[in-house]
Amino acid sequence: MSDAKMNGTAAARPNPRPNLSQQWIRRRYAAERRFRLYGLLAVAAAIAMLAVLLVSIVGRGYSAFYQTQVSLDVFLDPAEIAADGRTDADTLMGANYMALVRESLRGIFPEVTGRTERRDLNRLISNSAGDVVRTAVMDDPSLIGQTIRLTFPLDDKIGMLHKGFIDRNLPESERVVSDREIAWYDRLVSEGLVSTGLNWNFLSKGDSREPEQAGILGAFMGSMFTMLVTIVLALPLGVMSAIYLEEFAPKNRVTELIEVNINNLAAVPSIVFGLLGLAVLLGVFGMPRSAPLVGGVVLSLMTLPTVIIATRAALKAVPPSIREAAYGVGASPLQVVLHHVLPLATPGIMTGAIIGLARALGESAPLLMIGMVAFIVDVPGAVTDPATVLPVQIYLWADSPERAFIEKTSAGIMVLLAFLITMNAIAIFVRRRFERRW
């Protein structure tokens, strides 16, 4: 069929009129309404899931922020604390304060005499009670010889009973607390000695095998130091590599290869970076095990590709007219980048950094490989101290059998979320400051 003939007939016939019928228009609007409905449903589903998640975490975790305490009158027996009348720090440090607490407890329950019975009675109170007395005495040695009222955390099982997580109506064999312990607890309650208070231990201590003594601060500081190392390494390195690759590097086979590899690295499973850290950082360079320094290096390797890709995209998005304007007045290539391109790209760079760091903060697999899964009681004070991080801590607690660790696990997730939100808020604040129209 010849083109000329087709064109000829098509040109001769006028184009059909648009369909202006009500039915046609209704169909178009119906399609739009349907699309909006789907969108609303998707958003509603997402919000509902988020709400379920938050409610279940907060509902389970909030109780970890307060603890069950008992107040006892403790006689600070000079014979027990400083037998030979010395009150130097060493003597005060080494005294058996737990015995004083037990003595006081026995005063409330004089009928308990049997050896096993007494041992069980002593277990009502957390074995950190001695530390409470020690702190009081060391702060003010003149208290020795007096009777003072001190508040001690109760054991985690009694705490669970107090918070209502243990059902009294179950047969004794299916409960973690015995009938006898419940009776003792009830007597303490009836004498008005049991109270609840803010759980400062949780926010100010490191991990412990005893749930009532376990705190999140160790993991929090571990995460903080790890993130610090990650930011300090990944952000400048990533941004500078991206600027070089995007603005200065010649476009040839080598840079193309580098680009492909960076894109591939962004998709490498995180545990591979952990193995790399184990083999190279610990194996070859002999860096300390379980240290936030190593964790930070591993996570920054993992974050680098994300930062580089996001930064390059942000640099590419800067309008070429701005570059031309700067070149036109005689700016050098570096001046063009530093004075004009980088400020305009900063919001995009920050977005990339947020995504990368949020992923790094929630990462646990690579850190397991370099030993950050160890049980560490001390709160780390430097990047070389052994530490664990929040996600690993949550994993450790979730793995622990005690009932009281359930609330700790959820509370740990709350702290992790708070950390994440704070970090993002800072990044969004920085992004806002640089956001400009052009």
Next chain:
Amino acid sequence: MNAISPAMSKMSGRKVTVHYGQKQALFDVNLEIPERMVTALIGPSGCRKSTFLRCLNRMNDVIDGCRVGGEIVLDGQDIYDASLDVVMLRARIGMVFQKPNPFPKSIYDNVAYGPRIHGMGATKAELDEIVESSLTRAGLWNEVKDRLDQPGTGLSGGQQQRLCIARAIAVSPEVILMDEPCSALDPIATAKIEELIDELRENFTIVIVTHSMQQAARVSQKTAFFHLGYLIEWGDTEQIFTSPKDERTQGYITGRFG
């Protein structure tokens, strides 16, 4: 062709060629740009007049795969010579672009940026003076003197373009290149810019690329006609528009193609 004595010539192109990759875009252009005059480059779309303009301050360097051959001379010195610093060259040859492109900074900083990076105006007072005189010469001072700290992007299109001209003249260039500076503007803003170009001619050598033959006729003293990568004809504007020698020039200015 009408002869210009070498003393009057500010810039000249000798056998200028441009390749984009394998493709040749510009063929053996020989053109003299006289000092303190307006030279208009005209021609249909895609005739490479902008390409030639961008050779004059080496803006094509930024484009990958672009090669410039031949010789372009500024005051007797080859601007593509290895010993010549491109940053210094662009300080001597300013540029105004098709779309107004002020920096997303304040009006003051837009004008002061060039002087700052070239170490002009050591004190704040000196810099203030440069900014004021540049904006005055660009005919913008009275409109913006009370809001120098506001963003340059908040001005109207015509004001933005005059701001870009102020930015270009702030570094006291010898030559100003204009790449269709009025194509994004309405007729009133265009008239203002044309008036301004006429005033600037006293102090600067101006090369302007334009799509509008009326504009070329109004503002320029010399006109060069490009077609398909070749410089077809150049000379006094009056002569090009009244008695062109080449029939393609004749065809273009009478509107038969382009």
